[in-house]
Each structure stands twice: as C-alpha cells, then as structure tokens.
Amino acid sequence: MTGAHGVILLVEDNSDHAELVRRGFARHSMAIRLIHVEDGASALDYLFQRGSYADPVSHPRPSIILLDLHLPKVDGLTVLQTVKTSPDLNRIPVVVLTTSQAEVDVARAYDCHANSYLVKPVEFCDFVALVRELGCYWLDWNMRPRE
Numbered sequence: 001m002t003g004a005h006g007v008i009l010l011v012e013d014n015s016d017h018a019e020l021v022r023r024g025f026a027r028h029s030m031a032i033r034l035i036h037v038e039d040g041a042s043a044l045d046y047l048f049q050r051g052s053y054a055d056p057v058s059h060p061r062p063s064i065i066l067l068d069l070h071l072p073k074v075d076g077l078t079v080l081q082t083v084k085t086s087p088d089l090n091r092i093p094v095v096v097l098t099t100s101q102a103e104v105d106v107a108r109a110y111d112c113h114a115n116s117y118l119v120k121p122v123e124f125c126d127f128v129a130l131v132r133e134l135g136c137y138w139l140d141w142n143m144r145p146r147e
Contacts, residue, residue: 006063006139010036011043011079012097013071017120021066021097024131032139035062040074043067044082047089062092064138067114069098069105077112084113091145093138 008025012018018036025032037043043065046053053059065083069076076096083089093115098105101119109117118134121127 007033007035007060008064008066008139009043009046009062010034010066011038011040011071011076012036012066012068013038014068017068020124020127021131024128025135032135035059038072040071040076040079042073043071043079044074047083047092048086061089065092065094066097066134067094069096069100069109077108080109080112080114093142093144095134095138097134 010018010021012021015038018038022034022036025034035046037046045051046059047061047065049056049059067076067079071079076098080094080096083092083094090113094113095116095118096109096114097118097120099120100106106117118130121130
C-alpha cells in the first residue's frame with residue numbers, strides 16, 4: 001500500500017475518461033497512487049512486472065484494477081481472465097469500468113470473475129460520485145486477505 005489507500009491500476013484507452021477518474025480521486029482527497037496504462041498489453045506487462053515495469057519498487061502490485069473492456073492490443077476480458085487465473089494476481093479485485101451496458105458484456109465479465117461491473121456515467125458530477133463511492137468501498141470498507 002502507498003499512503004492510506006494504495007495503488008490503483010487504471011486500464012483505460014480513453015484519455016478523457018482517465019482524466020475523469022484521476023480528478024474524481026483527487027477531488028475527494030483520496031490518498032492513492034493512480035497508475036494509468038492505455039492498453040491491455042501494457043496492463044499485463046505492469047501486473048506481471050515485465051519490461052519497463054520490471055522494478056517492483058517503482059511498479060508495485062495494485063490494490064485494485066479498474067478495467068475498461070474495449071482496449072487496444074489485448075481486450076479487457078482477456079486481461080480479466082489472465083488476472084483471475086494467475087495464482088499471483090487472482091486476489092486483486094478487478095472492477096470493470098466501461099461504457100457498455102450490453103447484457104452479454106456484463107455476463108461475460110462476471111463469467112471471467114470480475115468483482116464488480118460499473119457503467120461510466122455521462123454526467124461529470126455522476127462520474128465523480130461513482131469514483132468516490134468506488135474508492136470508499138474497495139479501498140476503505142472492503143476487507144481483503146493479507147498478501
């Protein structure tokens with residue numbers, strides 16, 4: 001953990017959405033370190049500490065993963081499946097944070113053992129409120145086993 005809350009890995013290819021998440025956490029003074037990667041391949045490299053992410057001190061394992069589904073290089077469901085089938089990563093909560101409300105996407109995410117599925121609100125104030133509640137639940141209130 002870093003500070004009071006820890007490290008959040010945001011896997012999001014839309015820079016505007018990533019900025020909204022960043023602002024949402026900053027606006028509510030949440031003591032987190034937000035790591036942003038823009039594609040599924042970079043997310044897997046970060047999580048498995050490969051390549052430019054090989055130093056575990058500079059690139060610690062996240063406390064939570066916020067994962068978009070529609071990503072370049074490696075799609076979000078593949079990232080989710082890889083995380084949830086890895087003995088080293090499977091306890092990290094993965095929250096799908098996406099624009100898709102399609103029932104097939106929701107079902108497939110839960111079939112791959114997503115811990116939560118959230119649809120990104122359109123309105124800024126709703127987006128910020130969602131990020132605040134998400135942070136409070138997963139980082140403050142939710143109990144997790146020690147690593």
